[in-house]
Amino acid sequence: MTMKTVFGMTLCALLILGTNSARAQQRPLRHDAEHYVLLRQHAERWSQEDREIDAKLASVRASNRGRPPNIVYILLDDLGFGEIGMPAL
Structure with a gap:
């Protein structure tokens, strides 16, 4: 080729x-059914947490000249205790 x-x-x-x-x-x-069950149970608390996070992000953005923050989210699954970090654990 x-x-x-x-x-x-x-x-x-x-x-x-x-x-x-x-x-x-x-x-x-x-979403599955469990999502809607959890949403019904925690909707008010999640809504309050979302408002708090939005306020915090707005203050970070304001102090960063209008730019959004760099957020890195790392999700690790199926790891045993002590696989990451000190082997002595």
Whole structure:
């Protein structure tokens, strides 16, 4: 295969993936029944927490010349105790 062919195939693949992602984001999320049970139980508390977080983020943004903060969220699953950190634990 020539470099031009490889580039064309890569570009097509990226376009296909990009359009599928955009289309998936347009559809509303479908939650399971447990979500609605938890939402009913904790809606007021979650709403209050959301307002507090929004206020904190607004103050951070104001002190950062209008730019949003850089937030990195790392989710690790299926790790045993002591797998990350000191092996002596």
